Amino acid sequence: MSDPGTLVWAAMPVPAILVDAKDRITDANSEAEDFLMTSIRSLRGQPLFDRIAVDAPLDESFARVREHRAPLFINNVDVSGGNRPPESCNIQIARLLDDSDGLLMMITPRQMAGRLSQAGTARSSARSAIGMSEMLVHEIKNPLAGITGAAQLLSMGLSGGDLELTDLIVAESRRIVALLDQVEHFGNLRPPARQPINIHDITDRALRTAALGFAAHMKLRQEYDPSLPMTYVDDDQMQQVFLNLIRNATEAASAEGGTITVRTFYDHALRLRRKDGSGARLPLQVEVIDDGKGLPPDIVESIFDPFVSGRENGTGLGLALVSKIVSEHDGLISVESHPGRTAFRISLPLAPQSTQKE
Numbered sequence: 001m002s003d004p005g006t007l008v009w010a011a012m013p014v015p016a017i018l019v020d021a022k023d024r025i026t027d028a029n030s031e032a033e034d035f036l037m038t039s040i041r042s043l044r045g046q047p048l049f050d051r052i053a054v055d056a057p058l059d060e061s062f063a064r065v066r067e068h069r070a071p072l073f074i075n076n077v078d079v080s081g082g083n084r085p086p087e088s089c090n091i092q093i094a095r096l097l098d099d100s101d102g103l104l105m106m107i108t109p110r111q112m113a114g115r116l117s118q119a120g121t122a123r124s125s126a127r128s129a130i131g132m133s134e135m136l137v138h139e140i141k142n143p144l145a146g147i148t149g150a151a152q153l154l155s156m157g158l159s160g161g162d163l164e165l166t167d168l169i170v171a172e173s174r175r176i177v178a179l180l181d182q183v184e185h186f187g188n189l190r191p192p193a194r195q196p197i198n199i200h201d202i203t204d205r206a207l208r209t210a211a212l213g214f215a216a217h218m219k220l221r222q223e224y225d226p227s228l229p230m231t232y233v234d235d236d237q238m239q240q241v242f243l244n245l246i247r248n249a250t251e252a253a254s255a256e257g258g259t260i261t262v263r264t265f266y267d268h269a270l271r272l273r274r275k276d277g278s279g280a281r282l283p284l285q286v287e288v289i290d291d292g293k294g295l296p297p298d299i300v301e302s303i304f305d306p307f308v309s310g311r312e313n314g315t316g317l318g319l320a321l322v323s324k325i326v327s328e329h330d331g332l333i334s335v336e337s338h339p340g341r342t343a344f345r346i347s348l349p350l351a352p353q354s355t356q357k358e
Helices: 006-011 030-036 058-068 110-155 160-187 199-211 235-251 297-302 318-328
Strands: 016-019 025-028 052-054 072-081 087-095 103-109 195-197 219-223 231-233 259-266 271-273 279-281 284-290 332-338 341-348
Touching: 016 030, 025 030, 058 072, 058 087, 058 103, 087 110, 110 160, 195 199, 199 219, 199 231, 199 235, 199 259, 199 284, 231 235, 231 341, 235 259, 235 284, 235 318, 235 341, 318 332
Parallel strands: 219 259
Antiparallel strands: 016 025, 016 103, 052 072, 072 087, 087 103, 195 231, 259 284, 271 279, 284 341, 332 341
């Protein structure tokens, strides 16, 4: 490999392939090995077009990059390799810095690009909005307590419509206090006490709790991959994540109810890039899927931001809290939504071998 930097190469979160002047593979990172479902040993020296299929004239694109010495971007094309079905991807092609006609090709599955973008946006938005809100909580709570107390005193000598007004003041004041409590809880969330755990133990408890309470009118389904290895999370906090997501799905249902499916599976293609440049795999996937009306299209990209809600009178803090907890566990959360199907996906790391009992 023409040395692009060992650390950077290993940490790249998307499949990357190097080819020589004759379009033969000279190197591939671990993400590319996963994408093509084979090892670099079997890839090296092979013609690229024998190992990958792209629904675009890739050979013409390679020629343009070599001729004009400028990178090229190809968006929204189907790419397949190994035995995997075609997947919509974005492709970047660039010349190497040396004098050869070698090229670097990076493949970004569009679904992965959306998840990484949503995760970064949710983290920064949550930090800024909640940080500002926390400074106001105590200043607002004190006068609210006075307003509530004064309204209760007034109500003792009132009746009829006047009494309804004071009752409304008390009820709305208490609702604001409850919202402020959520903001405080969001900001004071303790660091996760992580331990190896079977993710199905957590989802099962969340489903049982939901079935006995707020989701009693819903049909709850499990589609589990029983072979999933342990993840590394805080049991209580992750329980809160799934309860919030199931409650959210319940509130999206019609009055007659609907179906909520919790699905788990393994996807080795997703990686999270840490601040130090290293990469972390997030192969454990959990989806909470409902068949409700879907999210309003104009808020899908910001649904994890604080105070953004798809429901009338919603606080918009439930999903923001979910996003914060998942981020604290070095995971990712994303959503895909259209009428009849909304799926929140959480991607989590494996438990380190050193934490697991022999």
